[in-house]
Amino acid sequence: MARPDRDAVEEAEALARAAGYETVGLVTQGFLHHAKYGVGTGKAEEVAAAVRDSGAGIVLLDSALRASQAYSLAKLCKVEVKDREKLILEIFAMRASTAEAKLQVQLAELEYELPRARESVKMARRGEQPGFFGLGKYEADVYTRMMKSRVATLRRKVEEVAKRREIFREHRRRLAFPTIALAGYTAAGKTSLFNKLTGETKSVDAGVFTTLAPTTRAVMVGERKTLLTDTVGFISNLPAYLIESFKSTLEEISYATVVFLLLDASQPAEKFIRSYESSAQALSHLMVKPSKTIAVLNKCDLAPAELIEERKRELGPIEAVAVSSKTGQGMDSLLGVADAKLTEVAEEEGMEGRVPA
Ligand SMILES: Nc1nc2c(ncn2[C@@H]2O[C@H](COP(=O)(O)OP(=O)(O)OP(=O)(O)O)[C@@H](O)[C@H]2O)c(=O)[nH]1
Numbered sequence: 001m002a003r004p005d006r007d008a009v010e011e012a013e014a015l016a017r018a019a020g021y022e023t024v025g026l027v028t029q030g031f032l033h034h035a036k037y038g039v040g041t042g043k044a045e046e047v048a049a050a051v052r053d054s055g056a057g058i059v060l061l062d063s064a065l066r067a068s069q070a071y072s073l074a075k076l077c078k079v080e081v082k083d084r085e086k087l088i089l090e091i092f093a094m095r096a097s098t099a100e101a102k103l104q105v106q107l108a109e110l111e112y113e114l115p116r117a118r119e120s121v122k123m124a125r126r127g128e129q130p131g132f133f134g135l136g137k138y139e140a141d142v143y144t145r146m147m148k149s150r151v152a153t154l155r156r157k158v159e160e161v162a163k164r165r166e167i168f169r170e171h172r173r174r175l176a177f178p179t180i181a182l183a184g185y186t187a188a189g190k191t192s193l194f195n196k197l198t199g200e201t202k203s204v205d206a207g208v209f210t211t212l213a214p215t216t217r218a219v220m221v222g223e224r225k226t227l228l229t230d231t232v233g234f235i236s237n238l239p240a241y242l243i244e245s246f247k248s249t250l251e252e253i254s255y256a257t258v259v260f261l262l263l264d265a266s267q268p269a270e271k272f273i274r275s276y277e278s279s280a281q282a283l284s285h286l287m288v289k290p291s292k293t294i295a296v297l298n299k300c301d302l303a304p305a306e307l308i309e310e311r312k313r314e315l316g317p318i319e320a321v322a323v324s325s326k327t328g329q330g331m332d333s334l335l336g337v338a339d340a341k342l343t344e345v346a347e348e349e350g351m352e353g354r355v356p357a
């Protein structure tokens with residue numbers, strides 16, 4: 001179940017697919033905020049009927065649900081119900097391959113569960129829900145207390161990892177290598193560009209959230225040895241605790257000398273603008289100044305030249321370069337613009353970037 005516009009439906013389906021679900025039916029609704037089911041009662045019944053007709057094994061709702069709403073909807077539909085945040089967490093859990101990413105996902109999962117567990121306990125107390133995971137009231141209290149202490153432990157561990165990253169970063173800073181971070185909406189082509197520029201073979205996929213752990217490699221930008229970092233993609237309505245959990249990896253973007261903001265230039269106008277806006281918002285949360293950012297209009301092999309020009313106009317004053325990570329088109333101009341930007345930023349910061357021998 002999703003909002004009725006095509007982009008929202010497409011994105012919801014991409015998330016479902018990435019988590020390993022096949023869509024067998026779709027119900028749309030403009031506002032997903034009603035009290036009891038998250039949707040109006042009539043809609044909830046429509047969903048229940050669609051589940052019966054299609055034999056679906058699960059209902060995915062492309063919005064956040066409170067525990068009581070998920071419970072009521074599941075009871076009505078007689079199948080499990082998951083919301084958008086749960087789905088994103090599942091994808092992250094499936095894809096997390098490094099120890100750091102696994103920790104970050106575990107923390108985000110607990111942050112997701114904690115308010116829901118608290119609500120379930122309250123419901124169980126009021127007798128609205130039979131027990132809590134089959135637990136009595138006393139056990140439910142013990143359970144939430146245990147969860148809180150696990151959240152605290154995990155937060156501490158995530159902070160330790162963040163510190164280690166900081167030490168690495170400090171080490172690199174002392175070597176005086178400038179850094180470029182690749183940021184942007186999921187599936188914009190960050191890893192494809194990273195591979196093209198570094199000769200790496202990191203996984204690339206049409207689905208969402210392919211990359212969950214940042215990788216850094218050295219590349220030459222003009223005469224400068226520069227460290228290029230691939231990062232986790234953005235998506236609209238990313239819950240705050242997920243950003244918080246992935247803070248240490250996303251900080252690679254905050255501390256970069258220059259940021260490439262990857263955009264898929266082949267997207268239809270509305271989707272392009274929306275991806276740009278969510279990415280720009282994420283960058284501003286990460287304290288990246290627009291003057292340090294270069295917009296990289298990727299996938300220009302799929303878009304005619306006039307369209308690229310139009311996209312550039314839509315971006316306004318931000319510096320933009322069109323490239324194709326597939327054909328290699330535009331790589332030289334991108335490196336040229338990046339070189340000039342690195343010089344500009346270094347001058348601005350009053351410390352000319354040292355050119356290593
Ligand atoms: N035609 C075309 N396809 C591209 C280009 N760049 C990337 N792609 C395709 O776009 C899809 C996403 O590419 P990725 O490099 O995995 O994107 P990403 O930004 O790293 O995505 P996440 O890791 O999920 O954040 C893949 O199917 C790529 O093959 C390009 O310049 N042209």
Ligand SMILES: [Mg+2]
Nearest residue numbers: 190191210211
């Ligand atoms: Mg990637």
